[in-house]
């Protein structure tokens with residue numbers, strides 16, 4: 001394969017205007033939906049092979065979410081593509097303006113391994129809806145998913161406009177050296193920085209969907225119903241999505257001292273209810289992606305600084321790349337488990353004297369992708385919204401925000417740049433072009449030199465929407481202001 005020539009062909013195809021047609025976009029989205037339906041079993045097999053994902057989890061987090069996103073895009077495509085009228089100020093009298101969305105051109109999508117199908121195709125939906133040609137590079141670490149996408153996708157969608165290129169960092173770097181009209185990257189903050197510096201060369205716009213540590217604060221809830229609901233939601237959001245290998249999984253909990261022992265007991269009970277007495281035998285929790293990440297997580301646990309803080313779990317099984325759902329209480333804050341993104345089924349609980357102290361705790365660290373807060377205290381909720389900064393904030397649940405087509409999904413600061421999902425995906429791959437049409441029938445005569453204070457006064461009045469004042473000046477009933485320089 002000759003990448004440069006392929007990209008040249010794709011640019012020419014884009015220039016032909018084919019991908020801009022509404023019918024082309026609609027057809028590609030329908031074909032993507034057919035791929036998900038007809039290859040459903042192959043996708044389950046690939047996700048199981050790569051990550052040991054249960055097919056229900058694979059549907060809940062990937063296939064189902066994608067079907068929903070495609071349906072939403074198909075329902076709204078016409079409206080998204082339509083130009084929107086815009087008002088103009090009086091200086092542009094007898095003019096007509098609209099905002100026309102136009103595709104960006106040839107775009108690159110680089111995705112991660114943890115939701116290897118979902119996070120490859122979710123941005124692709126936006127890129128197609130917006131009318132672009134696309135190169136997609138899935139992660140080499142989820143090799144079964146990557147190869148399924150590379151082999152099967154071209155038989156469903158227009159392969160002149162959408163190509164899947166497989167490979168690891170070397171291929172990624174080679175791709176980043178090319179000229180793109182947009183780079184959409186999902187992955188680590190480390191590689192995100194490389195993407196951003198590569199984009200500098202051609203001033204390429206970027207979206208960076210990155211990671212970090214998502215905290216969850218849990219208030220001392222009083223009713224047993226609320227406590228149980230919160231704990232079940234915490235478990236499913238920590239160990240549930242891909243065994244914690246998820247950017248929006250809860251990384252650690254912040255809890256009031258007095259609630260810690262109750263919380264730990266409830267976590268133990270409900271982990272057992274969901275994953276059985278021996279989670280190693282459960283097929284409802286995914287496996288770690290590879291030996292490298294397994295060792296990374298094992299080292300976080302074996303760190304002499306944290307060993308004594310394990311209160312539940314802690315066993316590992318290298319042959320099966322399994323790490324037991326583990327709970328730790330108060331590991332030292334300088335330990336790697338509290339300074340690095342965990343990205344696995346280890347849940348540190350940090351105890352605080354007062355739950356309000358969580359605000360300073362969070363603010364003293366990089367801005368997270370999400371903050372979760374299990375609290376019914378409305379004052380605390382308001383303070384969390386106004387006094388912290390994060391990609392998003394969710395009260396009394398976790399991860400659920402990912403499936404909302406109506407909310408922008410993305411980070412801030414080190415957790416990312418830009419956002420997508422629903423219309424925000426369309427916008428991420430579009431340029432909103434203002435189009436202004438002037439008439440020759442009218443003129444703002446005072447826009448032309450020679451300059452005098454009379455013209456200055458008229459400008460001042462028109463920019464301040466004071467049309468009566470303007471009329472009075474024109475009729476000579478008001479004296480123009482004098483400006484002496």
Ligand code: NAD
Pocket residue numbers: 110111112113114115119137138139140167168169170171172173176186187188189190191192194208209210211212246247248341343369411416
């Ligand atoms: P990664 O950064 O190692 O890899 C992501 C992609 O970049 C892969 O396709 C990989 O092949 C490619 N890549 C690696 N090195 C490269 C290089 N030098 N040049 C160009 N491309 C290169 O990340 P990962 O391990 O796949 O994913 C885990 C990280 O992604 C975590 O930090 C997680 O939080 C984050 N993540 C974020 C989101 C989100 O939506 N915000 C979603 C999933 C994962």
